[in-house]
Amino acid sequence: METIKTLLLTGYRSYELGVFQDKDPKIxxxxxxxxNNLVPYLDAGLEWVIVSGNLGVEMWGAELMSELKVIYPNLHLGVIFPFEEFGKQWNEGNQEKLVFLRQEADYVEAVSHKPYHSPQQLQNHTKFLLQHTDGVLAVFDPEFPGKPKYLLDDAQKIAENTEYLIQLITMDDLQNTFYE
Structure with missing residues (x-):
């Protein structure tokens, strides 16, 4: 396995998976x-997992990092928000998740230092993430489109000309994990 030093973790938002409770067994x-998908990269020298702070797969993955950091002390969590005040409009429970995420992270920054004002900020964010990572691990199934599709389409364009890793955890993979 080639050494991936920085991996972008993304995937469906919680509402796209029908997850509305923190105790949902799907989580x-x-x-x-x-x-299961991160461990081989960690064993091969993965140092950074980067998330954008979205509710759902990214937040759950970030929660997992504190557990993995005990086993892999060289692992770091980076949070790169698309813009300042990201999540400001979220409800109190989700605001608490954002506070937890900021506390757990080894690095927190925003690509745009202004509050949201244009879709261009999101495009710049995607471009920045893809330029500063060696690959993406996404909980995403092409048969079930969702928000991650846009980022993954851009990642695919990069992967056509470089050795950018794209690894998907599909619905079948989740089903198999359920039965492990």
Whole structure:
């Protein structure tokens, strides 16, 4: 396995998976699938996992990092928001998740230092993430489109000309993880 030093973790938002409770059993399956896919990269020298702070796969993956950091002390969590005040409009419970994420992260920054004002900020964010990572691990199934599709389409364009890794955790993968 080639050494990936910095990996972008993304995937569906919680509402895209029909997850509206923190105790939903789907979350533990998703975390287990992420862990199963991350461990080989960690064993091969992965140093950074980067997330954008979106609710769903990214937040659950970030929660998993504190557990993995015990086993892999060289692992770092980076949070790169698309713009300042990201998540400001979220409800109180989700605001708490954002506070936790900031506390757990080894690095926190925003690509745009202004509050949201244009879709261009999101495009710049995607471009920045893809330029500063060696690959992407996404909980995403092409048969079930969702928000991650846009980022993954851009990643695919990069992968056509470089050795950018794209690894998907599909619905079948999640189903198999459930039965492990």
């Amino acid at each position: 533990s399956i998703i975390k287990k699938a992420i862990k």
